[in-house]
Amino acid sequence: MYSKRLDWASPTNALGCLLARKRTGGEPLHDLTQSNPTRVGLDYPDPAILTALASPAAMAYDPNPRGLLQARQAIAAYYADQDLHLSTEALFLTASTSEAYAMLFKLLADPGDEILIPRPGYPLLGYLARFEGLRAIAYPCRWDKVRGWSIDLDVLEALITPRTRAVIVVSPNNPTGAYVGPDTLAALDRIGHARNLALIVDEVFADYPAPDTPPFLTCSALAGATALTFVLNGFSKMLALPQVKLAWIAVGGAPPLVRNAQPRLEMLLDFYLSAGTPVQHAAAPLLALRHRIQDQVRARLAANSRLLQQRVAQASHCRLLPRQGGWYAVVAITDAFGDEERVLTLLERYNTLVHPGFFYDFNREGYVILSLLPPPDSFGAGVDLLMRLGSATA
Ligand SMILES: Cc1ncc(COP(=O)(O)O)c(C=O)c1O
Incomplete structure (x- = not known):
C-alpha cells in the first residue's frame, strides 16, 4: 500500500530508545544535541x-x-x-x-x-x-x-x-x-x-x-x-x-x-x-531584528566554543576540530569505546546526550558532534561528563 520512499521499519535506534526511556523517567538531561534555538534561553524581542x-x-x-x-x-x-x-x-x-x-x-x-x-x-x-x-x-x-x-x-x-x-x-x-x-x-x-x-x-x-x-x-x-x-x-x-x-x-x-x-x-x-x-x-x-537576535546566538556559540576549547585542552584523549562557523562542534576522541557504545554509555551513566559522528556519515569512528547552542551551565556540565567518561578508559 505504501511507497518505498519511507523505510518505515527502521526509524528507531538504540540511542533513540534509551533517550525515550530517560525522558519518560523524567530524568534531567544535559542535551548537547539541542539545536532548537527557541529552547536554549535566548532573549528574543x-x-x-x-x-x-x-x-x-x-x-x-x-x-x-x-x-x-x-x-x-x-x-x-x-x-x-x-x-x-x-x-x-x-x-x-x-x-x-x-x-x-x-x-x-x-x-x-x-x-x-x-x-x-x-x-x-x-x-x-x-x-x-x-x-x-x-x-x-x-x-x-x-x-x-x-x-x-x-x-x-x-x-x-x-x-x-x-x-x-x-x-x-x-x-x-x-x-x-x-x-x-x-x-x-x-x-x-x-x-x-x-x-x-x-x-x-x-x-x-x-x-x-x-x-x-x-x-x-x-x-x-x-x-x-x-x-x-x-x-x-x-x-x-x-x-x-x-x-x-x-x-x-x-x-x-x-x-x-x-x-x-x-x-x-x-x-x-x-x-x-x-x-x-x-x-x-x-x-x-x-x-x-536580525542583528539583535544573531548577536545573542553568536555570543552563545563563542562562549560555549571557548569553554569546550578549555576543557578539551585539559583532556589528552580529546581534540577539537577547528570550526569556521555554524552551530556545531566536532570533537575527536581516542578512548576504548566504539562510537555507539560511547554515546549510549554517556547517556545511560551520565544523562548526557551527544551525537555520534556516524549520524553525519563520518567515514571512521572516534568523533562526537555537539551543538554549541545549549545554555552554558548545562553545556559545561555535559562537556565535563563527556571528558570524564573517556578519560577513565583512554
Ligand atoms: C544545513 C541545513 N540546511 C537546512 C536545514 C533546514 O532548515 P529549515 O528549517 O529551513 O528547513 C538545516 C536544519 O538544521 C540544516 O542544518
Whole structure:
C-alpha cells in the first residue's frame, strides 16, 4: 500500500530508545544535541516579533508563486547589505529550506537521477533526495591538520555520471563548520558549467562565522556564479526562528541559464504556494531584528566554543576540530569505546546526550558532534561528563 520512499521499519535506534526511556523517567538531561534555538534561553524581542506577524495586511490572500513582492524586496535588501545586488525576480519563497530542496530536486531531476551531497554532512539531505526518488551520492570532505576541511574535487568529479543533475554544498557545512571558500566555489562553478550541472548552495548558517574566520571565506556563492546556482537560506537559522517558516531560493548564474530556470521554478511553486501570508508581511520587520537576535546566538556559540576549547585542552584523549562557523562542534576522541557504545554509555551513566559522528556519515569512528547552542551551565556540565567518561578508559 505504501511507497518505498519511507523505510518505515527502521526509524528507531538504540540511542533513540534509551533517550525515550530517560525522558519518560523524567530524568534531567544535559542535551548537547539541542539545536532548537527557541529552547536554549535566548532573549528574543517577543513583542516586536509578534507585532510583525500580526499585520492586518495578512487578512488578504494575494497568491504569488514567487512570494509577495515586499517580502522579496526585504530579502533582496539583506543581500544588498553584503553588496550583492539581486533582482526580486531571482527570489522564490518557500516555507522552509527543506522544502526548497524538495522543489529543486523536482525541478532538476527525474526519478533515478543522482545528486552529489557532502560527506560528512547534514543527514536530512539523503532522505530528501530519496523522497523525490533520487539517489544521493556522497562526495568526500577531508580534514587534515594543515588545510583543515576541504572538498576532494577530484573524487567529486569522478563521481559525476550521465545521471548526475546537481551538486549540493553546505557553507558552512553542518556539522564540520567549514565554509566553502571562493577558490572551491570557483572550481565547483567550472565543474557545473563544464558538466551541465546545477549547484545548490545551502547558506543557512552563513551569518554565523567564528570570530577569527576571515570575511572573504563567508561570501555568498551568488557572487560570481556562472553555472546555474541556487542559494538556499531562511529564517530558521538566520533569525533563529524555525517556527515562523520562511525560506527562499535565490537563483544565480549566467543570465540565459537563469532566464530558463525561473519560469519553470515559478510554475512548480504555483502548485504549492506554501509560504504563509503573515510571515511574508513580517519579512521586512523581522529581518530588521536580525542583528539583535544573531548577536545573542553568536555570543552563545563563542562562549560555549571557548569553554569546550578549555576543557578539551585539559583532556589528552580529546581534540577539537577547528570550526569556521555554524552551530556545531566536532570533537575527536581516542578512548576504548566504539562510537555507539560511547554515546549510549554517556547517556545511560551520565544523562548526557551527544551525537555520534556516524549520524553525519563520518567515514571512521572516534568523533562526537555537539551543538554549541545549549545554555552554558548545562553545556559545561555535559562537556565535563563527556571528558570524564573517556578519560577513565583512554
Ligand atoms: C544545513 C541545513 N540546511 C537546512 C536545514 C533546514 O532548515 P529549515 O528549517 O529551513 O528547513 C538545516 C536544519 O538544521 C540544516 O542544518
